Amino acid sequence: MPATDEDLLRDLMHRATGDLHARSEITNGIVTASRRRHRRTRALGISVTGAAAAAAVGAAAVATSGSAPAARPTQPGSTTPTIALTAAQRTLKHLSAKAAAASAPSDRWVKMTELAGSQHKTTIIDTRNGDVWTYQPDAGKGVPAELFSKAGAPTAAQLAADPTTASSLRTFLVRQGKQQQMQAEQEMLAQVQKQAKRLAHLKRIMAAAQPKETSDDWAFSQAAMTLWNPAISPALRSALFKVIAATPGVVVNAHARDSLGRPAIEISRYDPQAKYTEAVFEAPDATRVLETSSLEPATPARDGLPGEQAYQLNDTYQSITWSATRPSAR
């Protein structure tokens, strides 16, 4: 039956890509990066609330203290390290003092409007429980305007527990960073272990699903599979029939006909594991196989599932010719 172009195209596309598999390293890499970004955002929450107040005051301080150029970390080889550092430190200390003098936020909610890239964003934080809502008013079609992340930021109580002397805060920040790094590593390790477990599980399932063919099953099916090849020697052919003769369960019909009506000796056997009958129709002069056939019997409907129809597949050899030169395909 001729299939449509679309069906053939579908089949071709599936066959041409069926061996392609996505590498799990890609997923792992992306997940790890996203997890790291997530933690960084959470950690940033610490400075956001505190620094928001400080930044406003700090900006005013810079404006009044004249046109001192902003001190930046210097490149190796630059000639002005000490002075730049001192100026930077002075500015920072100044900021620190201003920040300390600012009044502490006492309300429960914080709202921040942001411009992330070209996207407008509004973030609302509930400082009591760390819930974060993000709104993207001009997000594209299909993106919900309200995005909600549960417990995305540290709570006010957690922030209040952070140390406020410089040396212990430094120790705290360093420890926090290291812990986050360690947690990420442990999660990755757990992932690897989980995958190993999954693999072992899969192996067990596959082993259990393998049909348990007996030696008799193998002897017959392999012998039948070897017989069809016209290139086998008479001695091998002869030995194959002896092997088949010694295999239990083989049924022989000496007066059979193949599907073209040619007289044949039918040699068949039911494979109880594979659940089908394999038959070889040998020419009566024992020189060649006329037809091979496999028959799956019908299965009855069971447990509300429909049964399956009997299925027979024949391979009929119409002619076998030998030649000294390579024959044409037609």
Added chain:
Amino acid sequence: MDKKQARAFESFVAESGDLLLRIATLLTCDVHLAEDVYQETLQRLARRWARVENPRAFCRRVMHNIVIDQQRARQRRPSELELYAGYDSRDPRAGDPLAAVELRPSLLAALGTLSPQQRAIVVLRYFDDRSEGEVADLLGVSVGTVKSTASRAVARLREQPGLGALLATSDTH
């Protein structure tokens, strides 16, 4: 992405990763480019994971957009237009027609002659088995456009010498 989201993301990729990579291959006509597109798509998905309602549709749309962007970039740099020329154009019938690696160059070369839009419609419609309505939704075009583009694209593929031969091979199976 929190831990729970990461798990959901991973199970989505475990379920759909192979299919997505294969779609990317058919859309880009290049297995290496496809892996880049696949990775970029997953990165974009990961960034928006919490807000994406339908990750399957999202990925298909994003993949198509990336391919279009790449196509535009290539057009700006015509020297790279040679990308498809490297394909082995041996008669596909000479080898085992069932082997994916044998089929792939001819199929991808033929798909490469279509416009990105035609390719996306053929791949989503016939490989991914999306309905005409779904394809129209994903690509933001009308159902009529999907229908007419698909039939024109299939006719065009039929004319490709490499693919014509493959379709002939398939006829005999």
